[in-house]
Amino acid sequence: MSSRVTIADVARVAGVHAGTVSRALNQKTENQVNHETLARVRQAAKQLGYAPNSIARGLRTNSSMTIGVIIPDLTNPIFPPIVRGIDSRLAVRGYSAVVVNTDGSDDAERLLFESLVQRQVDGLIFATGHSGHSIAGEAFDRDIKAVMVNRDSGGVPYPAVVGDDAEGIKASLRHLAALGHRRVMHLEGPPSFSTSRIRAEAFVSGCAELGLDGHVVPCAAYSVEAGQSAMDDVLDSKVTARPTAVVAGNDLLALGVYHSLRLHALTCPGDVSVVGFNDMPFAGDFQPAMTTVRTPHFEMGAESARLLLEQIDGSQLSALKITLPVELVIRESTGPAR
């Protein structure tokens, strides 16, 4: 299995020494070698089907050309585009990504982190939600290069790439206000995600600015079930007045609201308007087509990889935060208040 032919074989065939072959076959050093010999080495390498063993190279150069990507769950639809964005930047530089899933477990995150470190990853991209003390602090203490994506840095001085969540929420609110809504509700994601707090805060201040009667309801998870359960509680409650519109913390939560509404024989947007967040794939094919905030996930991934590569290239680590613009996509889940 795998590469039988080594640099020594190439050296023998080309009639030069191993060191020369190494120099000839590396971009940065190939100009240190005579044109003729270079040609001879290349010829020999091709003839033998030589491919460098990157494990051996990594041992010597102390770099694995591998980046670890820590996410909660690949099957959450926002992550595939983020991962592809990351990969798009990594690939052109010869890096590969190893992506691992924590499923929201701190223990799993710690274990996976350790395993990535053992693998000598050259850097890490954190896409887990923890706003509190995640493993990031430890990574920083251990001098590991990293960036955050879709979450703030939680006090750790790593760069972070996020969407403009606050603006997304406010745009949703303006849209709703223009439709005549006054009694609005926000389904807030779990507090462990920095995005939850930011969106909830933007909701509160946005309501104040627009003179809306806003109410925040916390959800246990960013999931359809959690959204449905939270909305069920609201609709079953005799004390809370039913809102005419809900701004969900993300699309999954919004989908939960759809389910709850259907269960309660209420229509959307007839009885209640719903706005999601993320514009997950196929959000426009839901029933009804979902009005939601589009977040540039691919670009966020790409940008985070760029920042990480910069660190690896030796640029000074600056704890900057890059905020990418979002866009409200109006479809059919929002309509006039009645």
Next chain:
Amino acid sequence: MSSRVTIADVARVAGVHAGTVSRALNQKTENQVNHETLARVRQAAKQLGYAPNSIARGLRTNSSMTIGVIIPDLTNPIFPPIVRGIDSRLAVRGYSAVVVNTDGSDDAERLLFESLVQRQVDGLIFATGHSGHSIAGEAFDRDIKAVMVNRDSGGVPYPAVVGDDAEGIKASLRHLAALGHRRVMHLEGPPSFSTSRIRAEAFVSGCAELGLDGHVVPCAAYSVEAGQSAMDDVLDSKVTARPTAVVAGNDLLALGVYHSLRLHALTCPGDVSVVGFNDMPFAGDFQPAMTTVRTPHFEMGAESARLLLEQIDGSQLSALKITLPVELVIRESTGPAR
């Protein structure tokens, strides 16, 4: 960055030789070492925060504990569950997956294949669709361990894990026949995917068995656009009679049919019933909720990883094909023929 402390440090602290530390810290050899020394070594290792450098180990043992996974595109919703299934089996054995996306390009596939081989992956999982000559043949010639998932082996003697596509299509047809449909159509995926052929053939023979008037229309890709375009052509045609039901090659194609129907002011399932394939996430939330064939993607991934690990463990490579059962999920996109 990364592990400063080496086996030599541990050896020094424990007062033993590096070789002994290595033996003590490896499952397979730890019984070759005295209880006392073992304890001392472990203590020293913990105290120093030692973690083995898996690059160095890999160079020596000629194994990277890494598996390459080649897929067309992570953002295609069937792949995240497959990848997680793979990972679930790999992780418990200490392997990691490096997943790469070909975007359907043969050139990209070849390049990515080479880069994975250079990385000394211990095995490969092919989830690309090629039924013709993909890179798999070359992998086999080079003695690389591999398995196929969600595609047949295309003549290469690797094991393959697939869903029972033929049965899924036939179950769809039986369902449609029971609803009174007679004039049915199949939207076939591109010929480069083995799944396309299998599903189309099952459609044809299923129609024959049930006495249905079946018609197969090829699509350029497994995408919403391709499905819509194919259906547009059918609906715009004055020569072909409109089918009362369509069995799409996958959910994306089915979604394209939804779009086309809407564009032509036709209803589903009122005017045309639609059945998808795969039961992609949130298929039940589409408009209308999609009747489709559920394929056990996670299990397929897990099973393929199991088969690969078996090969790596030295079991004889058997070109077996594992077919996992599928299930027709009846929702709201199918109804009585009229």
Next chain:
DNA sequence: CTGAAAGCGCTAACAT
């Protein structure tokens, strides 16, 4: 049971 020594395949510092 443990020490000694070799070497996986490669790169980089040092010679020439």
Next chain:
DNA sequence: ATGTTAGCGCTTTCAG
């Protein structure tokens, strides 16, 4: 411009 040498951190013979 190229040869020589050392060694990255680990495992694994081979002795003892």
